[in-house]
Amino acid sequence: MHIGFLGLGNMGGPMAHNLLKGGHQLYVFDVSATAVAGLTAAGAQEATSAGAIAKAGVEVIITMLPAATHVREVYLGDDGLLANVQPGVLLIDSSTIDPMSAREVAAAAAKNGNPMIDAPVSGGTVGAAAGTLTFMVGGSEADFQKAQPILAAMGKNIVHCGDCGNGQVAKVANNMLLGISMIGAAEAMSLGVALGMDAKVLAGVINSSSGRCWSSEIYNPFPGVVENSPAARGYSGGFGTDLMLKDLGLASEAAKQVRQPVILGALAQQLYQAFSMQGNGMLDFSAIIKLYRQEN
Secondary structure (H helix, E strand, O other): OEEEOOOOOOOOHHHHHHHHHHOOEEHHHHHHHHHHHHHHHOOOOEEEOOOHHOOOOOOHHHHHHHHHHHHHHHHOOOOOEEEEOOOEEEEEEEEOOOHHHOOOOOOHHHHHOOEEEEOOEOOHHHHHHHHEEEEEEEHHHHHHHHHHHHHOEEEEEEEEEOOHHHHHHHHHHHHHHHHHHHHHHHHHHHHHHHHOOOOOHHHHHOOOOOOOOHHOOOOOOOOOOOOOHHHHHHHOOEHHHHHHHHHHHHHHHHHHOOOOOOOHHHHHHHHHHHHHHHHHOOOOOHHHHHHHHOOO
């Protein structure tokens, strides 16, 4: 299949590589020449702009962009995708943005004659490289079925969440809970160790008891508890604090739109904001435990 791919960053780059491995022909664009070079060396063809990709005769276009501002510009701009793409081309946005923006862009695509789904991902850079991402998909059942084989080249768990925008709803709700639960795991681990308990023993008790959660079992924030976790390598790699802060902001903004209280979500956002302002934005979000261990 001929696929256009825009946005070749830490997530988009590995995802595009997996599409090439799956036998698809790829046309790629990114503002980073280095990112583009990595894909063209693997067999992709370079496009000079979003509009150029839309004119390349592709059957599907996938975007993986930093924020809603970029999504609007790429899709709705004067030389953007919708200004150049042929009707009937399937559009897949895997960026993480607010549900309202996703629905607005999808409505514009529909007026242009293009089916569109929002398909944000979970699984991080490791999952992107391994092709094991989870896709949370918003859109019609027919568009979901059409996109599923393409998404399967990049992930192993593909979930239809309902109408357009609902993929983003699932993503922001999940990541808000993740941010909250990581703070809880950090507090519990810090308390137990401060009271004299061995970190591994404490984690073992928690993970075989009612406190068990992904943040304590798979991604425990205390150093030395889980091998190969960010905590075991100085909180490098993984899912950055500033990325978690972005997603908590999206959850908070979406909650305002529907007047839904997110009390713990708002508190988590403030804690990650304070942590980021201390110069820790590039560290994995599990490094939030440093606030409790009073580490620099």
